[in-house]
Amino acid sequence: MSLGRVTSAQPLSQNWGYDRGTPIDRHYIEDFLNQHASDVRGHVLEVQEDDYSRRFGGSKVTQQDILNVDASNPQATIIGDLADPATLPTARFDCVILTQTLHLVYDMPGAVENVRRSLKPGGVLLVTTPGITPVQPDKGYHWYWSLTEEALGRLLEGSFDPKSVTTHSYGNLSSATAFLHAAAVQEISKRKLNRFDPRYPVVIGARAVA
Template identity: 45%
Template sequence: MSASSATNRGASSPRRDHHMPGLPTAVRRWRPGFLTSSRRVTLRRLLRPAPLGLLLRRGPVSRSWGFDRGLPIDRYFIERFLGLRSADIAGRVLEVKDDGYTRRFGGDAVTSAEVLDIDAGNPAATVIADLTDAPQIADDSYDCVLLTQVLHLVYDMPSAVRECHRILKPGATLLVTMPALSRCSGELQHSDFWRITPAGARRLYGDVFGAENVEVLAYGNAVLGAAFLMGVASQEVGARLLRQHDPLFPILVTIRATKAR
């Protein structure tokens, strides 16, 4: 539906609220006259109190994203995304820092697993390069580039995305995960620059790969977001909550971008 048709449709019928879909606006907005604004706020707090255990804490239950308690919540969604896109992880694959996810999700389909790092001291690195400018990597080199929780640490993200596009073969795929919500890195706090929204991801990658070649998904909800910031592990929140996703409260944004043939 076009924007104009959506506008016209909205003008011809009473607006609906997604919390009370059956009530017209006038009824939904009615408030008892005897309740002042401050009393309504107080009543809302009484009817929907904040979790006491959370407010009594002086800090998170884990300062390592929950790794010391199990699998962090964001890692649960990262691995779910890679599992769903494992068919893309094949041929000559480039990953950053190490090749753990390449080997785990690509398996025998991977013919060459290469590791990029700007740090020459990384013994796992096979390519020493800056992701924003890597002239030592030839055009059209890789069948898949895998970037999990990397690009928020790169100040010049657009240049990094353009460089990934350049080094991919035509028809090849870039798989990316980026935080929408996360604590800051202690080790890399001076280069922990960005968080991204689904809209931001669509624009960032669509400008380079073409909007029709980019798929963006968001994972998470408000409760999971609070739990993740507190360092609660995925095993502690339950499978049902992990299946509930609220587009207004994403924790993780995933991107699948394909280079046009």
């Protein structure tokens, strides 16, 4: 990325780079889920759609639920706020896929506790959150937080056994800069994307077992 592009006041895209290809954060989210694809099985809950459940779970998924905050999504089977204890059933799911969602919930500890209660014993939460990211509050939702790897770990350890929680961050200066400018994965070399520098986390991923 040229110095002129780096110092530009306007991003390449107003939609994280979707109109140019695959957004950079999705590369890291999908890498995280691919590493833990064996956990996507049984009765699975995903937010908004079931794309990742189908992609990473396939035939291992025997029952699917989709959570949405309102009834506007025709695919949703559970409607409600993740921070509301009444939204999720108790001890229902073998796996919850919670990608890029917690930062939209003001009461993150409450949401994490509700997710933990919704998991069967031994069930797995696979969660990702933004680190360094453009913030787009004009998309019809509230954007409250960005996290570090340590913050996500401590958040999960408030509800899960700390020994069951593992975290990993993804990104580096090059990919963080490109993501802020809304470049797409297809415009960045894999070598630059896959280099890791803990000072510049783009996506934080965590696995927690109930």
